[in-house]
Amino acid sequence: xxxxxxxxxxxxxxxxxxxxxxxxxxxxxxxxxxxxxxxxxxxxxxxxxxxxxxxxxxxxxxxxxxxxxxxxxxxxxxxxxxxxxxxxxxxxxxxxxxxxxxxxxxxxxxxxxxxxxxxxxxxxxxxxxxxxxxxxxxxxxxxxxxxxxxxxxxxxxxxxxxxxxxxxxxxxxxxxxxxxxxxxxxxxxxxxxxxxxxxxxxxxxxxxxxxxxxxxxxxxxxxxxxxxxxxxxxxxxxxxxxxxxxxxxxxxxxxxxxxxxxxxxxxxxxxxxxxxxxxxxxxxxxxxxxxxxxxxxxxxxxxxxxxxxxxxxxxxxxxxxxxxxxxxxxxxxxxxxxxxxxxxxxxxxxxxxxxxxxxxxxxxxxxxxxxxxxxxxxxxxxxxxxxxxxxxxxxxxxxxxxxxxxxxxxx
Amino acid sequence: xxxxxxxxxxxxxxxxxxxxxxxxxxxxxxxxxxxxxxxxxxxxxxxxxxxxxxxxxxxxxxxxxxxxxxxxxxxxxxxxxxxxxxxxxxxxxxxxxxxxxxxxxxxxxxxxxxxxxxxxxxxxxx
Numbered sequence: 117x118x119x120x121x122x123x124x125x126x127x128x129x130x131x132x133x134x135x136x137x138x139x140x141x142x143x144x145x146x147x148x149x150x151x152x153x154x155x156x157x158x159x160x161x162x163x164x165x166x167x168x169x170x171x172x173x174x175x176x177x178x179x180x181x182x183x184x185x186x187x188x189x190x191x192x193x194x195x196x197x198x199x200x201x202x203x204x205x206x207x208x209x210x211x212x213x214x215x216x217x218x219x220x221x222x223x224x225x226x227x228x229x230x231x232x233x234x235x236x237x238x239x240x241x242x243x244x245x246x247x248x249x250x251x252x253x254x255x256x257x258x259x260x261x262x263x264x265x266x267x268x269x270x271x272x273x274x275x276x277x278x279x280x281x282x283x284x285x286x287x288x289x290x291x292x293x294x295x296x297x298x299x300x301x302x303x304x305x306x307x308x309x310x311x312x313x314x315x316x317x318x319x320x321x322x323x324x325x326x327x328x329x330x331x332x333x334x335x336x337x338x339x340x341x342x343x344x345x346x347x348x349x350x351x352x353x354x355x356x357x358x359x360x361x362x363x364x365x366x367x368x369x370x371x372x373x374x375x376x377x378x379x380x381x382x383x384x385x386x387x388x389x390x391x392x393x394x395x396x397x398x399x400x401x402x403x404x405x406x407x408x409x410x411x412x413x414x415x416x417x418x419x420x421x422x423x424x425x426x427x428x429x430x431x432x433x434x435x436x437x438x439x440x441x442x443x444x445x446x447x448x449x450x451x452x453x454x455x456x457x458x459x460x461x462x463x464x465x466x467x468x469x470x471x472x473x474x475x476x477x478x479x480x481x482x483x484x485x486x487x488x489x490x491x492x493x494x495x496x497x498x499x500x501x502x503x504x505x506x507x508x509x510x511x512x513x514x515x516x517x518x519x520x521x522x523x524x525x526x527x
Numbered sequence: 528x529x530x531x532x533x534x535x536x537x538x539x540x541x542x543x544x545x546x547x548x549x550x551x552x553x554x555x556x557x558x559x560x561x562x563x564x565x566x567x568x569x570x571x572x573x574x575x576x577x578x579x580x581x582x583x584x585x586x587x588x589x590x591x592x593x594x595x596x597x598x599x600x601x602x603x604x605x606x607x608x609x610x611x612x613x614x615x616x617x618x619x620x621x622x623x624x625x626x627x628x629x630x631x632x633x634x635x636x637x638x639x640x641x642x643x644x645x646x647x648x649x650x651x652x653x
Contacts, residue, residue: 156652156653157630157653159653160570160653384630384631389630390602390629390630390631391628391629393570393571393628393629393630393653394570394571399570399571399607399628399629400571400628401607401628401629403604441573441624442608444624445573445608445609445610445611445623445624445626446608446609447605447606447607447608447609448609449605449609452604452605497603498603499602499603499604
């Protein structure tokens with residue numbers, strides 16, 4: 117009997133020792149126990165802006181200093197807008213990571229179906245707008261100017277303002293301003309925003325306005341590509357430390373909880389990294405994540421493709437086919453594009469006031485809760501499965517997402 | 528008499544077998560293989576590769592109507608792009624616009640007149 121008791125207590129002691137030992141070494145394990153697959157994933161997520169040139173091949177002004185400076189001025193200039201009150205920076209607030217912190221998207225248009233995203237690293241995207249209806253950053257800027265819910269302007273007004281205000285300061289870029297016979301009236305003309313007035317212009321005027329309008333868009337894009345770049349985050353420093361084999365340094369960069377969140381993020385079964393991969397934590401894809409509203413008109417990927425193919429500013433209309441592989445090989449599968457939206461970046465979400473394409477969630481907790489058990493209708497195509505995370509794992513994941521801001525200070 | 532009949536029957540049977548064998552050869556005559564995909568294949572890159580289609584004797588089969596499709600068996604979606612196949616010469620076909628936006632196991636299928644001609648698995652990495 118006493119021998120049985122001794123065995124029992126012995127086992128109990130061993131178990132207790134195991135628990136203590138495991139706990140003490142958990143910290144070492146989490147920072148030192150990354151697999152080769154994990155390392156490959158992390159290296160792929162490490163911030164790099166090398167891809168910008170390749171992703172902006174249709175913008176020949178990308179690296180020009182004068183275009184970057186003109187783009188900076190235009191980004192903050194409300195003079196192109198219909199009311200004279202709205203600049204790009206009205207929604208994309210520079211002091212808040214170029215996020216729409218004041219919900220200006222919805223204040224300008226209460227019926228707006230999409231919210232303005234943050235812009236740091238935007239030039240690393242393949243597609244623009246939540247439905248990807250623009251295939252270049254420069255054509256995205258042009259669409260905003262002529263959108264009645266945003267700049268509410270027209271290309272004639274924008275070009276007239278561009279030439280009047282900037283042609284002397286930027287002669288190399290805007291020499292066409294001197295050659296074009298811009299009409300003094302009407303105020304607006306565009307095939308989209310003021311069609312009747314546009315038709316009354318001569319073919320030479322229309323062509324000249326379009327060329328200058330494209331220079332305007334390419335300059336704004338050059339500014340965004342050259343200046344609106346994400347900073348190095350604690351995650352990036354962590355990857356560097358792990359790649360250098362310095363788990364002590366790594367442990368000083370991420371807490372155990374944050375590193376556990378990273379591990380969950382990289383777990384293919386949890387699924388985050390399947391779509392949120394690459395240096396901006398987005399694979400530039402479009403997926404159905406149970407956020408559409410069946411039966412209601414949607415600006416989903418299916419509609420975005422229709423608009424893009426019809427757009428007078430898509431890549432193939434203004435550049436050589438070799439610069440337009442995304443458009444050349446665009447996928448049109450209706451089953452997979454209905455209700456699909458672009459995978460957003462996960463970097464710099466600190467100032468993000470809302471999440472998902474329509475801003476339906478006001479915090480990341482609600483987003484994770486959505487993925488925990490996405491509500492789907494029967495027979496609907498959907499690309500995600502319930503994440504099935506325990507409450508403490510959801511907290512770990514959340515703590516990791518907060519690591520992806522630009523603040524590179526220690527924890 | 529009965530001997531002659533059975534000879535004829537055997538001859539007919541042999542002819543029938545020969546015909547069936549030939550039919551099988553026709554059905555299995557096209558041999559296809561993909562060439563030129565690097566290892567490993569990485570996410571979010573555009574790839575171009577060659578598709579070689581020959582008959583059983585190794586002669587190229589030109590003029591085929593081919594399609595490509597791909598999917599991830601563990602997921603609900605297909606390829607992120609719509610790759611195109613163009614004929615080069617004598618059974619050589621070039622596939623352009625192939626891309627994969629998720630790591631993991633993918634299956635590429637080549638269809639000839641809507642029927643499977645080639646199925647190839649590959650693992651895509653970061």
